[in-house]
Amino acid sequence: MKILVCISNVPDTTTKINFSADNKDLVTAGIQYIINPYDEIALTRALELTEASGGTVTVLNVGDPSTDPTIRKALAIGATDAVRINAAPRDAYFVAKQIASHAATGNYDLILTGRESIDYNGSQVAAMVGELLNIPSVSICKSLTVDGTNATLEREIEGGKEVITAPLPLVVSATEGMAEPRIPNMRGIMSARTKPLNVIEPVAVPQLTAIAGYDKPQSRSQVNLVDADKVDDLVNLLHTKAKVI
Amino acid sequence: MAQDRFQAPDYYLLDELLTDEHKLIRDTVRAWVKKEVSPIIEEACQKCEFPKHLVKGLAEIGAFGPYIPVEYGGGGLDQISYGLIMQELERGDSGLRSTASVQSSLVMYPIYTYGSEEQRKKYLPKLASGEWLGCFGLTEPDHGSNPNGMVTNIKDKGDHYVLNGAKMWISNAPFAQIAVVWAKDEEGVIRGLIVERGMKGFTTPETHGKWSLRASATGELVFDNVQVPKENLLPNVKGLKGPLGCLNSARFGISWGAIGAAMDCYDSALRYSKERKQFGRPIGGFQLQQKKLAEMITEITKAQLLTWRLGVLKNENRATPAQISMAKRNNVNMALEIAREARQIHGGMGITGEYPIMRHMMNLESVITYEGTHDIHLLITGMDVTGENAFS
Numbered sequence: 287m288k289i290l291v292c293i294s295n296v297p298d299t300t301t302k303i304n305f306s307a308d309n310k311d312l313v314t315a316g317i318q319y320i321i322n323p324y325d326e327i328a329l330t331r332a333l334e335l336t337e338a339s340g341g342t343v344t345v346l347n348v349g350d351p352s353t354d355p356t357i358r359k360a361l362a363i364g365a366t367d368a369v370r371i372n373a374a375p376r377d378a379y380f381v382a383k384q385i386a387s388h389a390a391t392g393n394y395d396l397i398l399t400g401r402e403s404i405d406y407n408g409s410q411v412a413a414m415v416g417e418l419l420n421i422p423s424v425s426i427c428k429s430l431t432v433d434g435t436n437a438t439l440e441r442e443i444e445g446g447k448e449v450i451t452a453p454l455p456l457v458v459s460a461t462e463g464m465a466e467p468r469i470p471n472m473r474g475i476m477s478a479r480t481k482p483l484n485v486i487e488p489v490a491v492p493q494l495t496a497i498a499g500y501d502k503p504q505s506r507s508q509v510n511l512v513d514a515d516k517v518d519d520l521v522n523l524l525h526t527k528a529k530v531i
Numbered sequence: 532m533a534q535d536r537f538q539a540p541d542y543y544l545l546d547e548l549l550t551d552e553h554k555l556i557r558d559t560v561r562a563w564v565k566k567e568v569s570p571i572i573e574e575a576c577q578k579c580e581f582p583k584h585l586v587k588g589l590a591e592i593g594a595f596g597p598y599i600p601v602e603y604g605g606g607g608l609d610q611i612s613y614g615l616i617m618q619e620l621e622r623g624d625s626g627l628r629s630t631a632s633v634q635s636s637l638v639m640y641p642i643y644t645y646g647s648e649e650q651r652k653k654y655l656p657k658l659a660s661g662e663w664l665g666c667f668g669l670t671e672p673d674h675g676s677n678p679n680g681m682v683t684n685i686k687d688k689g690d691h692y693v694l695n696g697a698k699m700w701i702s703n704a705p706f707a708q709i710a711v712v713w714a715k716d717e718e719g720v721i722r723g724l725i726v727e728r729g730m731k732g733f734t735t736p737e738t739h740g741k742w743s744l745r746a747s748a749t750g751e752l753v754f755d756n757v758q759v760p761k762e763n764l765l766p767n768v769k770g771l772k773g774p775l776g777c778l779n780s781a782r783f784g785i786s787w788g789a790i791g792a793a794m795d796c797y798d799s800a801l802r803y804s805k806e807r808k809q810f811g812r813p814i815g816g817f818q819l820q821q822k823k824l825a826e827m828i829t830e831i832t833k834a835q836l837l838t839w840r841l842g843v844l845k846n847e848n849r850a851t852p853a854q855i856s857m858a859k860r861n862n863v864n865m866a867l868e869i870a871r872e873a874r875q876i877h878g879g880m881g882i883t884g885e886y887p888i889m890r891h892m893m894n895l896e897s898v899i900t901y902e903g904t905h906d907i908h909l910l911i912t913g914m915d916v917t918g919e920n921a922f923s
């Protein structure tokens with residue numbers, strides 16, 4: 287089985303987010319980057335599948351050279367080889383086009399992604415890739431098994447679970463439950479040094495969206511504490527300050 | 532222990548001095564410690580039990596012989612990688628780091644550096660994989676800071692040596708399969724031997740009642756006419772420089788390890804100072820607590836820089852034993868002082884197992900004594916700068 291796992295490079299979950307003065311860019315200084323946690327779940331499941339029945343796992347990232355450490359980590363965890371499409375990931379359509387154009391020639395049986403990236407939370411790439419390649423795509427799966435040329439997927443739905451079958455090739459986006467991410471071991475880290483990381487140039491993609499600006503959530507306003515025995519004060523404040531009564 | 536919310540301080544952006552591979556190795560060990568060590572270490576220490584089940588994991592993350600060449604099962608990594616692994620392990624617990632230090636620097640290092648090719652092939656792969664654990668016997672009941680005075684001895688009996696004597700305070704002794712033992716020959720020259728469990732007359736009674744390094748087993752090595760085959764002698768070193776070479780390597784690792792313990796105490800104290808409120812505000816808002824925290828991060832940052840530079844020198848084979856002494860002494864003392872201050876910031880909570888502080892503090896009382904006491908390292912620096920020997 288030949289599996290492609292798409293990984294994105296995202297700020298560590300504990301990062302304090304700040305934007306540039308014009309609110310157009312993320313301030314990246316001092317940020318630690320990690321493999322998007324949902325992508326790591328997908329990668330782990332891909333490794334489990336190929337370990338059980340043979341095959342290869344290629345990781346793909348759309349990113350500039352600064353994402354190489356994240357890719358090396360994926361190789362250390364166990365991916366066979368890696369592809370980096372040398373471009374900043376502009377938006378979901380751009381990324382999906384790059385993935386699809388690589389995957390179109392790669393003969394992959396499975397293309398896995400995370401359910402969303404934890405930075406922009408778009409949740410669009412997997413479905414777009416399926417559409418662009420004209421193959422089925424199932425999103426937010428908590429289980430994936432493969433039997434010959436068919437896959438069985440489980441999704442959590444309101445009040446229960448949904449079981450889906452689909453023929454390969456197939457795009458699947460992963461969520462918690464599909465696999466337990468692994469910590470790389472020293473052998474993995476050492477072998478990652480020499481595993482191939484192929485850098486390819488992006489295909490031209492029209493720009494469909496642009497980021498107009500970012501805003502942080504408004505900080506919560508001050509709380510006025512009123513003593514329990516001063517009900518009159520409370521009523522007065524609700525009337526004159528909060529103007530709700 | 533409560534959930535491990537550790538975040539490593541990097542005040543001077545020292546990560547920029549590390550390679551991507553250094554960071555991958557460090558972050559891997561950090562993740563492993565969070566997942567495997569933090570949830571169990573408090574209980575292991577409370578019960579005074581060595582968490583044996585972690586040995587396999589320690590081997591997998593490369594904690595046994597990271598700088599030993601790959602052909603012998605090691606990691607083939609540089610000295611900074613070794614240091615970072617020790618830092619992260621000691622962030623978890625000094626006892627666990629001790630186990631890895633002993634295995635790497637006091638057992639694998641001498642076998643690799645002073646051993647024959649047969650010895651390297653026989654022992655190193657098994658030690659790297661954690662199949663065997665080793666220990667290092669230098670200290671004796673009556674000879675601690677002055678190992679040259681040792682009385683443990685070997686007598687040449689033609690096809691074997693007969694070993695007699697006793698070693699004390701030996702980390703990993705109770706369950707080690709092999710011991711690298713230092714003993715005097717008939718001419719009074721210190722030699723190293725590999726003693727294997729099961730050799731007649733060799734016993735390893737455990738030392739009980741420790742208040743420190745409770746997750747690391749300590750014991751004695753007792754040799755009562757033990758017949759040691761000649762091929763178990765380390766052929767390529769004679770004299771005190773044999774054990775001192777090992778200690779150099781281990782002390783280097785300890786100087787990194789201590790930073791790990793200090794970072795954990797600082798991180799916990801900083802978080803606690805922001806969350807704990809007294810007199811209507813977080814205690815971190817009071818100057819007295821800020822002084823403690825500000826001095827902690829200053830000392831940690833200085834130690835990080837010192838150790839990084841030492842790592843570069845060691846990679847270039849230029850780090851002197853006296854430079855390593857300075858780093859071990861400074862960093863362990865720094866960590867111990869930070870642990871004490873951090874304990875106070877935690878108030879009463881600081882004495883409980885909910886927080887790692889008291890455990891680190893008690894552990895560091897061993898770390899400041901073993902591998903050359905705080906005083907002895909000062910004398911080494913003193914001798915280095917004055918040229919005068921103040922030891923005896």
Ligand SMILES: Cc1cc2nc3c(=O)[nH]c(=O)nc-3n(C[C@H](O)[C@H](O)[C@H](O)COP(=O)(O)OP(=O)(O)OC[C@H]3O[C@@H](n4cnc5c(N)ncnc54)[C@H](O)[C@@H]3O)c2cc1C
Binds near residue numbers: 668702903905906923
């Ligand atoms: C938990 C633990 C694990 C250990 N693991 C090992 C191990 O695996 N292998 C091993 O071989 N050893 C091990 N040790 C032993 C350790 O290295 C010794 O305890 C250490 O070297 C000090 O020796 P000592 O305890 O005999 O103290 P002493 O040498 O008796 O020192 C007592 C005090 O006198 C001071 N002192 C000594 N000489 C001088 C001097 N000339 N000038 C000024 N002050 C001086 C010392 O600084 C110290 O404060 C371990 C110790 C501990 C506590």
